[in-house]
Amino acid sequence: MTIDELKALFQELEKQGLNPMLCDTEIPMYDASVPCGNPTMCSGDNVEMALFPKELMSLQPEFMVSVKGDSMKDADIISGDVVKVVSDTNLYDCDIVLAYIDGEYTLKAYCEDDEGQKWLVPQNEAYHPILLDGKTNVMIYGKVAEIVKKAPRVSHKQCIKAIRKERMAAAKAQQISSRRVKTAIREMAQCITIGRQWYAVYRAMADLKVVKENDYEVFCSMIKDEVPEHEHLPTRTELQRLEIQSFSKPVVFWDISNAPVQGKRFYDYLNIAEETKKILVA
Numbered sequence: 001m002t003i004d005e006l007k008a009l010f011q012e013l014e015k016q017g018l019n020p021m022l023c024d025t026e027i028p029m030y031d032a033s034v035p036c037g038n039p040t041m042c043s044g045d046n047v048e049m050a051l052f053p054k055e056l057m058s059l060q061p062e063f064m065v066s067v068k069g070d071s072m073k074d075a076d077i078i079s080g081d082v083v084k085v086v087s088d089t090n091l092y093d094c095d096i097v098l099a100y101i102d103g104e105y106t107l108k109a110y111c112e113d114d115e116g117q118k119w120l121v122p123q124n125e126a127y128h129p130i131l132l133d134g135k136t137n138v139m140i141y142g143k144v145a146e147i148v149k150k151a152p153r154v155s156h157k158q159c160i161k162a163i164r165k166e167r168m169a170a171a172k173a174q175q176i177s178s179r180r181v182k183t184a185i186r187e188m189a190q191c192i193t194i195g196r197q198w199y200a201v202y203r204a205m206a207d208l209k210v211v212k213e214n215d216y217e218v219f220c221s222m223i224k225d226e227v228p229e230h231e232h233l234p235t236r237t238e239l240q241r242l243e244i245q246s247f248s249k250p251v252v253f254w255d256i257s258n259a260p261v262q263g264k265r266f267y268d269y270l271n272i273a274e275e276t277k278k279i280l281v282a
Contacts, residue, residue: 023051028063062086072107074123080150085142096144102137169209176210176280184279185226191272198234199242200272207250208280
């Protein structure tokens with residue numbers, strides 16, 4: 001990717017409310033499974049340089065550590081993840097720290113109990129907390145500031161299931177005749193008392209793939225062609241205003257506690273949507 005292409009990509013991401021950051025600052029990354037003493041003293045064989053956005057850098061020394069093991073799985077830190085460690089030993093309760101215990105690196109949560117004793121606590125009940133009583137050789141190198149998650153492998157079976165579901169929906173939509181669509185529009189027009197209620201008809205048709213998602217222009221044209229004399233014809237602006245909260249989802253997910261209309265009006269919209277579907281798939 002060229003610099004110009006990267007700039008164009010960043011601009012598009014920013015338009016969508018995202019905050020892209022360029023990884024342009026090198027910091028050292030160590031393998032936490034290597035018992036090499038102080039990380040700053042590790043040999044070149046045990047350290048790589050990782051790029052990180054400068055916007056996320058602090059004024060304190062930082063380094064990256066790869067994670068192995070499952071002692072912090074309940075904190076959503078698992079093997080394959082990478083954590084950014086800040087060289088800060090001013091610890092507070094529940095800070096996740098990188099510690100060196102008896103020749104081995106480990107990530108644990110720092111905690112001080114009611115008696116003032118200090119512990120390193122794993123986030124996995126299969127492991128035991130470690131009391132910092134001076135009897136164990138422990139050195140803390142810093143606190144975890146960021147977690148870089150390992151990209152997951154998604155389920156091929158789930159992907160195929162979703163594809164088949166989409167194909168079935170598309171095939172079902174093709175079976176809905178234009179005559180049935182026109183019938184649904186004419187019958188629901190008798191229930192519509194304000195223009196915004198056409199959104200319920202649109203949402204039902206979008207669920208059944210009769211119209212494309214967000215294709216309000218086509219939908220409005222369909223209504224005007226079929227019932228041109230209707231007193232409350234839909235407009236694109238009115239429909240778009242309702243595509244928020246649970247109304248932005250298929251009808252089956254509509255929720256009165258998270259909808260742009262409340263009370264009886266919510267059930268009016270819901271009934272219109274459900275009746276539209278019944279006519280279309282009858």
